Amino acid sequence: MAEYLGVVIFLALVGIVAGGGLLVSNLFGPRNPTPEKLIPYECGVDPVGSAKERHPVKFYLVAILFLLFDIEFLFLVILAIMFASPQLPLTRGLLFFELLAFLSILGAGFFYIWRKGALEWD
Amino acid sequence: MYLLPILVFVPLLVAVLLLLAPRSTSPNLVRMVALVASGLIALWSLGLPLSGARVDYSIPWFSAWSWSVNFSLVADGLSTPLILLTTILNFNCVLYSVGVIRKSEPAYYFCLFLLEAGIVGTFLAGDLFVFYVFWEMMLIPLYFIIGIWGSEQRIYAAVKFFLFTLAGSIFMLLAIIVLYNQTGTFDVAALAALAPRLDPVTQKWLFWGFFVAFAIKVPLFPLHTWLPDAHTQAPTAGSIMLAGVLLKTGAYGILRFCIPFFPAAAAEAAGFINTLAVIAIIYGALLAFAQKDLKRLIAYSSVSHMGFVILGCFTWNVPAISGGIMQIINHGISTSGLFLCAGLIYDRTHTRQMKELGGLADPLGRLTGFFAIMMLSSAGLPFLNGFVGEFLVLLGSWKNSVWLTVFAATGVVLGAIYLLKMFQAGMLGKPAKSEYAKLRDIGLRESLALMLLVIPAFWIGIYPKPVLSVVEREAAKIEKTMSTALPSGTSMIEGRALWAVADERDVQD
């Protein structure tokens, strides 16, 4: 466990520096609140209505779909990096076709959500 | 060579045929099929005593991972009389039922034939695994017979019967598996040689595992409480099969497995079990005396009479054991006769309460005659079958323990009292209702059914030799097992002390 001691010390230092800054500014910083200062900052424009309003559930659908495809494309990055690696456990041709298979399944999924109408807003 | 499998599988086949019969089948056809089939099966079973002292049949069933099971059937002196009893009683039941049962008949006869197959299989099994299969198989049809065709409290009685017997048998299964793993075989004949060599502690556990299952079936006091309910609620045919042969599977199991496999444990337990048996004899008789319901009375008389069986089985001299076996057969004949009579009375008067009966001797002359014979045979009158068994049991038991015998003998006296009281209340005296005068006496079919029981009752009573010689041979075998398992010159009741001696001897060695 001794080799982890450095990490622990490092973590403790990080905590002290970050927490200490906040603590010090909170203790000694001047405080002069006005109504203008307390409203949420929206690029200098006065906010309209409450921030706690209901969003259409469609946002979540889009967000989820985005996340799914985003993560799946992440795999492509790894594959692309591996493509040039000398420690590749399989032949490059095979890797290429695996990539194609992966993409076509991904494409099928894309086609599916498209036809299901998940990408249409109305 | 196919004598035995046919005896098991034909009833099964008939049962399945009846179940699969289309709804449009006429009830008459169903009845005819049932009658003819059961008659033929009964005739076929007569081939057993004709084809020698021992018949067997065996094919491998399945084997895997060091467990192998043979489908083997064996008929010998112990099982043959019981199988004859089963097939004849089944014919008897069908004969009676064709006139009475009107509710879902194919299913009813399906149950009867399945029951017959199960019981015959139980008596024939030459392999413990096969025995267990049949043992469980006979539960189901009787459950249905009580539950569907029984009287008011039938569901309660059916469930109680089922759970009691299942609880007993599942522990027997455990004992069977342990026994197999200790000896490497399910074969009954091989086990009879191997099992007695197991160490005493294992023997003791296994003995009780088997014995509790059998004692529930017999039923032995204090495990008897399911019996009165089941008997009272069952339809007549159910009562006949239950009293006539189903209870006997328990006694058969004790004679076939418990005692030959675990003689040392049996010797150790004998004092306790014999005491229970005597309690059952007296307790059953006293309770029978107190009953107001005709069928309940006969049910408690069963508890009492089966006590004699247990007493005989656990007293190891030839007269007592053969008396026990004789009592098994006799009780099968007499009690099913009594139940049949009670059923016939119930069909006519629609009551089982004895205070609502009475004076039936006049309109029901023939039935009264049969009833009297059956009652006297059950009471153990000389020249009727009941006498032979009880006499032999008491004779043998006397050599073993005078006190137990004296108490057991009071059971005979009490038996005579409650049976005569039953007969008097039912048949003699003034009619409880005026319409009883117009009752129809039993016809040819019903007389035939009763004759089938009266003839063997007289036969065994007057000339028991043919049956007795077979039974004595079996009894001698069991006696020999016990006397080789235990050094000679010791009374069995001292088995406990004997083990102490044996242990000391082991220590000295």
Add this chain to the structure above:
Amino acid sequence: MVGASELWQQMRYLMPEGLLLCAGLVILLFDLVVKKGRSLYPLAMLATAGAAALALLPLESSEPLFFGMIQSDAFARYFKVFSALAGFLVVLMSMDYKPLPARFVGEYLGILVLALAAIMLLAESTNLLMIFLSLEFLSLSSYILVGFLRNDKKSKEASLKYFLFGAMCTAVMLYGFALLYGASGSLDLPAIKAAFANRQNTPLTCLAMLFILAGFGFKVAMVPFHAWVPDAYEGAPTPITAFLSVGSKAGGFAVLLRVFFTVFPGLDYHPYWLAVVGVLAVFTMTVGNVIACSQDNLKRLLGYSSIAQAGYVLLGFVVMDGRFTQPAVMIYLLAYLFMNLGAFVVVIVIANTTGQEEIDDLAGLSERSPLLAWSMFIFLLSLAGVPPLGGWIGKYYIFATLVKGYLEGLSGGNLMLWFAVALAVNSVIAAYYYFRIVKAMFFEHARERMARPVVGGPLLTALYVSLILTFAVGLWPQPFLNWVSRMALPLL
């Protein structure tokens, strides 16, 4: 370097699940085009039947495939056949299941077929990552399928409960995987085994074992991870209930067998294992049986019964002897597949007739439909372990395994005999509630205006297949026993 031809060679072993995966995708895509859900049933049936046929081909390899992720051995093949067969019957059962919205049949079948592939993958994974992936694959598909009746409050509640519970248990299991990785330095089961060879049990490995048991225990409905079962079983579409009770349970047992037979024998851990699993198994069957006694809803009752059945199977694990445990567990599962699916077929018919699934709805069934009543009776008898039916052979071998373990003097042997006694007592309790159903069917009379149940072709087929095989396993067990013993893991 692995080339295309070599990988192609390895692909042969994945034909059944490959077929199912393709079929799942095709069904989902077809659903977009044809719009008529019912026309996809034949496709799903073809896919499951084809997968069963492919799985029956003797294609086995004891070599690790795909970089050690998968081992497509006989054991895996057994569960492939099992899952394809279960899938086929479930598809048949779904065809006539009324509450299923016709509009979504395509999605339903697609996900079902994918879930079957997940079971297959689960049974052959030999890498902790792969196990986790296929377990999650199976779980996620199951969550959706359970909540498929989206207008039914109970279905939605069931799905949510199942999901929350599953997420929790999976997280714990994942922690166990992490600990195992930490203790051994590898994710590959054979490598972990090698790392553990002849090593002492440490608190770390014990903890890992327990945590992993939580995840798998959730799948097989082991107490205390059973709480989802009654609600999920009641709320789910009935064919899916049937699928959960056999398919996903079998998957759980498969992976349990593989992980615990591969990883832990190297350790001297038997006493712990005996106490933990034995006591959990006894709790599982007792809780399942006792609570089942007071259930009036058939699906809930069968749910609790399936908890109890999981307890019986788990008792087979107590012995942890390669010669007995695996065959006993596998033959039990085989018998359980047919008897339990059969019972659910009857429940579906009843639900189609009366619109609900209470025991009262079975009243007088023997008069209204003798075929259904007698079939249900046979299935219940088999579940209760009455000879000579399939369930009895299974129970017999569980008993025999325990007794064998006891007599061969494995450590804690006396306990095993007590476990066997507990199993015996539980069998009696179970008989009580199974016979409550029998009582309703045969001894009680139908209420007025109770329709005569109509059984359509697909349900009838499923019923007959289950019935015949329930009888076959009991009456002529030899071929099944031979098969099972050939398919057992060659591990110990």
